[in-house]
Amino acid sequence: MTHFYRAVSITAVVLLAGCLPGGRSQTQTQPAATAVRSAELLQGRIGIETPAGYCVDTSSLRNHPRAGFVLIAGCDGLMGLPAGTLVKPAILTVSALVPRDGGADVQDMLRALEPEDVLSQSAQDGLLLVEVSSPDLVPDGGAPHHWRAAMVQNEALLTLAVYGDQSIGSRRGKALLIETATKIRAASANRVKKAAQNAKNPPKSLFQRIFN
Known part of the structure; x- marks a missing residue:
């Protein structure tokens, strides 16, 4: 699995190139009408x-049954406003x-990193937090010093x-x-709870709603 996370890191840097101020480009990928605050990964598991x-x-x-990826950025930049208008620019x-x-x-996330790039690590409530410094693992315009995290949710390994x-x-x-990890945990737990409720009490068909 370590090879998977090395590949993810490289792919993420390519996707992020130009997203931060100071990068080569700052193309806007979403108009205001489609900027969203929620999504799902692993076909709804997360x-x-x-x-x-x-x-x-x-x-x-990227939303597949066994693997997924999503990028989150300031709503201002995604809506075509100058980055930093509403919130501190971050990816x-x-x-x-x-x-x-x-x-x-x-620990798979930690094993995928070079030991010399890891400045510190800690764990709280099942969330592994790692302080990293490497110019090779950040997009253009980003500081080499950054943070990563990993946690298990609904039998899936999430890295942030x-x-x-x-x-x-x-x-x-x-x-x-x-904060992001906390919100993901809550949203994922709610999805599992709703799925269990739907399995126990499946929604009625149109015929049942009309005649019952």
């Missing part, structure tokens, strides 16, 4: 809810994987990262990553 002021870049969404990524052996392990300037690379980025 719910994505964004922090205040940040939206889902729907053009980045967040969320990758999801259902291991074939069923053994989701947050946040990129931005030096302030995002500090505790501000860590807090944003924790």
